[in-house]
Amino acid sequence: MTERESAPKSTGPLRRIPRIHLIALACLLALLLYPVINPWEPYPQGVLLLGFLLAVQASAWNIISGYAGYVSIGHSMFLGLGAYTAGIMAVRWDVNPLLSAPVGGVVATVIAVAIGSVVLRTRGHAFVIITIAMLLAAQIIAVNARGLTLGSDGITLPLPFWGRDYQNIPFYYIFLVMVVLTVAFSAWLRRTKFGAGLVAIREDEGKAASIGVNTTRFKIVAYAASAFPIGVAGSVYAYYLTFINPVGSFAILGSVTIVLACLAGGRGTLYGPVLGAFVVNLVSEAANVYGGGDSARVLLFGLALMVVVLFLPRGLLPTVESWWRRRHPADVEFIDQKGALEARAARSGPDLPSPAVSRAARASDEAGAGRVLLEVRGASKRFGGLRAVDGADLTVRQGTITGLIGPNGSGKTTLFNLVTGGMTADAGEIWFDGRRIDRLRPWVRGHLGLGRTYQVTRLFKDMTVQENVVAPQPDARWRTMVAGAVRGHEAERARELLDIVGLARFADEPAGSLSFGQQKLVELAQVLMLEPKLILLDEPAGGVNPSMLGVLTGVIRELNAAGMTFLIVEHNIPLVLELCDPIVVFSRGRPIAEGPPGTIREDPAVMDAYLGEDFRLEPAGPAGPPAGEGVR
Amino acid sequence: MLTLTSVVAGYGGGMVLRGVDLHCAEGTITCVVGPNGAGKSTVLRVISGLLRCGEGEITMDGEPIGDRTPDEILRRGIAQVPQSRALFPTMSVHENVLMGGYLIRKDRALLRERLDMVRERVPIVAERARDHAGNLSGGQRRMVEIARCLMLDPKIILLDEPSLGLDPHSLAGVAGLIGDLHRSGTTVLLVEQNVRLGLGLATHGVVMEGGKVRMAGPAASIRDDPEIAALYLGGAPGTAPPPLPGGTAAPSDSQKGGAWTIGSRRPSHTGDRASPPMG
Numbered sequence: 001m002t003e004r005e006s007a008p009k010s011t012g013p014l015r016r017i018p019r020i021h022l023i024a025l026a027c028l029l030a031l032l033l034y035p036v037i038n039p040w041e042p043y044p045q046g047v048l049l050l051g052f053l054l055a056v057q058a059s060a061w062n063i064i065s066g067y068a069g070y071v072s073i074g075h076s077m078f079l080g081l082g083a084y085t086a087g088i089m090a091v092r093w094d095v096n097p098l099l100s101a102p103v104g105g106v107v108a109t110v111i112a113v114a115i116g117s118v119v120l121r122t123r124g125h126a127f128v129i130i131t132i133a134m135l136l137a138a139q140i141i142a143v144n145a146r147g148l149t150l151g152s153d154g155i156t157l158p159l160p161f162w163g164r165d166y167q168n169i170p171f172y173y174i175f176l177v178m179v180v181l182t183v184a185f186s187a188w189l190r191r192t193k194f195g196a197g198l199v200a201i202r203e204d205e206g207k208a209a210s211i212g213v214n215t216t217r218f219k220i221v222a223y224a225a226s227a228f229p230i231g232v233a234g235s236v237y238a239y240y241l242t243f244i245n246p247v248g249s250f251a252i253l254g255s256v257t258i259v260l261a262c263l264a265g266g267r268g269t270l271y272g273p274v275l276g277a278f279v280v281n282l283v284s285e286a287a288n289v290y291g292g293g294d295s296a297r298v299l300l301f302g303l304a305l306m307v308v309v310l311f312l313p314r315g316l317l318p319t320v321e322s323w324w325r326r327r328h329p330a331d332v333e334f335i336d337q338k339g340a341l342e343a344r345a346a347r348s349g350p351d352l353p354s355p356a357v358s359r360a361a362r363a364s365d366e367a368g369a370g371r372v373l374l375e376v377r378g379a380s381k382r383f384g385g386l387r388a389v390d391g392a393d394l395t396v397r398q399g400t401i402t403g404l405i406g407p408n409g410s411g412k413t414t415l416f417n418l419v420t421g422g423m424t425a426d427a428g429e430i431w432f433d434g435r436r437i438d439r440l441r442p443w444v445r446g447h448l449g450l451g452r453t454y455q456v457t458r459l460f461k462d463m464t465v466q467e468n469v470v471a472p473q474p475d476a477r478w479r480t481m482v483a484g485a486v487r488g489h490e491a492e493r494a495r496e497l498l499d500i501v502g503l504a505r506f507a508d509e510p511a512g513s514l515s516f517g518q519q520k521l522v523e524l525a526q527v528l529m530l531e532p533k534l535i536l537l538d539e540p541a542g543g544v545n546p547s548m549l550g551v552l553t554g555v556i557r558e559l560n561a562a563g564m565t566f567l568i569v570e571h572n573i574p575l576v577l578e579l580c581d582p583i584v585v586f587s588r589g590r591p592i593a594e595g596p597p598g599t600i601r602e603d604p605a606v607m608d609a610y611l612g613e614d615f616r617l618e619p620a621g622p623a624g625p626p627a628g629e630g631v632r
Numbered sequence: 633m634l635t636l637t638s639v640v641a642g643y644g645g646g647m648v649l650r651g652v653d654l655h656c657a658e659g660t661i662t663c664v665v666g667p668n669g670a671g672k673s674t675v676l677r678v679i680s681g682l683l684r685c686g687e688g689e690i691t692m693d694g695e696p697i698g699d700r701t702p703d704e705i706l707r708r709g710i711a712q713v714p715q716s717r718a719l720f721p722t723m724s725v726h727e728n729v730l731m732g733g734y735l736i737r738k739d740r741a742l743l744r745e746r747l748d749m750v751r752e753r754v755p756i757v758a759e760r761a762r763d764h765a766g767n768l769s770g771g772q773r774r775m776v777e778i779a780r781c782l783m784l785d786p787k788i789i790l791l792d793e794p795s796l797g798l799d800p801h802s803l804a805g806v807a808g809l810i811g812d813l814h815r816s817g818t819t820v821l822l823v824e825q826n827v828r829l830g831l832g833l834a835t836h837g838v839v840m841e842g843g844k845v846r847m848a849g850p851a852a853s854i855r856d857d858p859e860i861a862a863l864y865l866g867g868a869p870g871t872a873p874p875p876l877p878g879g880t881a882a883p884s885d886s887q888k889g890g891a892w893t894i895g896s897r898r899p900s901h902t903g904d905r906a907s908p909p910m911g
Contacts (some may be wrong), residue, residue, distance in 0.1 A: 383767045407799045408771025517668030542796050561749045
């Protein structure tokens with residue numbers, strides 16, 4: 001029922017342009033026409049022009065601090081760098097201002113890469129502090145490097161080369177074009193795998209690393225990308241001002257204004273920073289004119305920041321959006337369980353889309369099944385006094401579905417973390433596909449073909465289901481990074497993978513709105529995007545409806561038949577006995593038994609540690625395992 | 633005791649519950665089953681006040697609670713154990729359990745009494761008292777989560793997938809705990825994907841699909857409905873989706889008392905001792 005209603009909406013050939021783009025286009029037209037209609041009013045043009053400048057900065061800031069979530073409070077440094085680049089080049093070499101603008105952007109980018117590659121290797125708050133420190137350092141350098149910057153005296157730039165009659169109208173259009181370009185750049189970024197990776201970093205950096213996102217590289221590139229437009233704008237702005245000095249160019253108030261604009265408009269959204277920039281700019285101008293000058297402006301900024309944080313924590317645009325959505329609720333999609341089961345029954349044999357398994361298939365061709373793919377040698381991990389993993393050995397052979405069972409707290413999930421790089425082992429070695437991996441970064445292990453899912457799903461809840469599946473980076477190539485996440489080859493593959501787990505209909509829903517069991521299936525599709533050779537599944541059946549378990553095991557079997565190897569932690573013992581061979585039993589941080597399902601079921605040590613004495617209760621047939629009863 | 637009448641509710645995107653009618657009588661265990669995303673967890677969230685009820689009415693002992701805040705609802709004796717990640721990971725197990733008694737923090741004697749009761753019922757609370765909750769395994773966390781909600785001695789406990797991530801021992805422990813609660817007069821409403829376990833424990837069953845209640849009645853009648861079994865319970869004669877080796881596709885009645893129904897297994901740490909009445 002819901003399927004029929006919603007199908008034309010999502011797949012119709014005439015994709016409607018979203019309302020918000022139409023509104024933005026109308027605003028742009030109005031701003032383009034304004035100087036033509038009203039050419040003799042320099043004051044409102046000047047106010048708008050400063051609004052454009054702030055919009056460029058806020059949109060650019062949004063790339064590192066909105067998308068990737070790394071807040072920079074020193075971003076006006078790049079404006080100053082751009083301005084000084086233009087100023088120095090004009091004074092020393094008499095360079096044409098139009099040439100120096102891109103150079104200003106390049107200088108800002110180079111400095112950003114230099115700072116970023118030092119600071120952004122770590123996670124967390126160090127970045128915020130360093131950005132402020134860098135802004136202040138830049139000011140001090142500009143004051144003291146008199147030979148280059150003329151110190152506190154500042155640099156006076158030549159007047160623009162156009163006639164006085166044009167007033168500031170050329171600047172007006174230059175800045176307006178820069179707003180359009182910056183927003184377009186930001187929109188393009190957000191629609192690539194790179195953009196999806198940035199949002200992934202914001203939402204869960206550890207998980208992002210485990211799906212092959214080179215978080216260090218992503219953050220540095222994002223920081224550089226956010227510096228470039230501001231650098232260019234700074235060069236143009238220097239010409240507009242015709243005079244620059246260190247205190248004005250590297251002002252902390254400028255940075256605060258950028259942050260405020262973004263927070264007010266909606267951090268992490270496309271148009272929010274632009275909207276916020278205009279609001280903040282108008283308010284600050286009003287404070288200047290009616291409130292009694294600069295000091296009133298600072299006071300007002302403080303108050304405005306408080307109001308935004310208290311009443312609009314998500315910003316104007318997201319608030320309006322959610323209000324709109326409440327007024328116009330969409331139909332909620334539900335799993336068509338009957339349909340899914342019937343479709344499954346109708347399908348016969350493995351018909352998985354080839355890209356899903358290509359690398360695994362290649363791997364199994366190269367060296368036949370049976371060779372050791374993953375080997376853990378004597379791995380240990382302690383938490384305080386607790387030995388979670390205690391000198392464990394584990395071997396997973398190519399082409400198997402290896403089961404890993406054991407009581408709660410026996411170290412199974414910790415072992416997974418050691419293998420995929422979420423934690424480092426205190427001792428021991430881990431070898432994967434002939435390489436020692438225990439000192440490699442998590443994303444490198446992902447690129448080698450190691451993927452995992454989590455016991456408690458760790459999807460990026462604010463991203464759509466499709467973005468979640470597109471986000472993984474199967475290799476370290478730059479080309480993969482800039483591949484489209486909404487359309488194109490990668491997006492196509494993501495939809496195929498969603499089809500496999502029967503959730504294609506949910507592609508455009510935010511992942512957080514899905515139920516737990518659905519999220520589990522999305523996470524499986526997500527890890528398949530890595531083209532893994534070995535998948536570590538942490539309780540894949542937990543929380544999945546029992547009738548859908550057949551679909552799940554079917555998918556696992558098909559992928560396995562196509563060459564993919566699995567290591568599965570699961571408490572649904574009948575499912576494990578049915579699906580896995582061999583089975584490894586863990587207890588107190590190390591394996592206590594290993595073998596085919598039949599042996600494991602009979603092993604007295606296993607009984608004692610895990611299954612419980614009364615497990616040996618056999619059904620009527622002597623050889624059969626306890627049937628369906630336990631298959632949840 | 634607890635009644636939902638044509639409840640409509642949803643998150644930002646749209647309405648997940650589209651007119652839910654549900655009734656829990658005093659002293660029963662009601663188990664909600666259904667496909668993933670049918671709105672089962674949402675029902676629990678609406679009852680506990682974490683999600684605003686859009687339309688319809690929720691009453692507890694005849695009093696409407698649909699527009700109350702979560703803490704008011706908690707005071708009325710409705711406690712929820714969420715699906716996952718509900719413990720404070722950097723606090724110790726003991727502190728986590730104490731947080732469950734936040735509403736009664738002023739009554740030291742009662743707090744101590746409840747704490748002793750919880751320690752006795754859920755041994756891990758005493759065994760791992762000083763460990764960070766973040767260092768516990770999935771199953772151990774589950775036990776602590778339930779223990780924490782017992783601190784308020786609730787009239788109704790809402791359990792969202794208590795079996796999630798539990799090994800057979802812990803599963804039996806949790807199931808035994810739910811049985812104990814039932815015997816001591818607590819009403820239980822649980823959502824469970826381990827439907828055999830859930831419906832095995834429950835006195836009443838509810839099948840949800842597409843944001844509505846499709847069927848409700850005694851647990852046994854739901855278990856035995858062939859169409860429901862095929863669609864949501866993971867197999868019935870002829871249609872069992874997960875084929876098992878040996879060709880036995882469906883559980884026969886004789887196997888129901890077998891290894892995987894929890895009622896028949898009582899591990900040592902839960903014991904057979906009669907539990908004291910709570911509170």
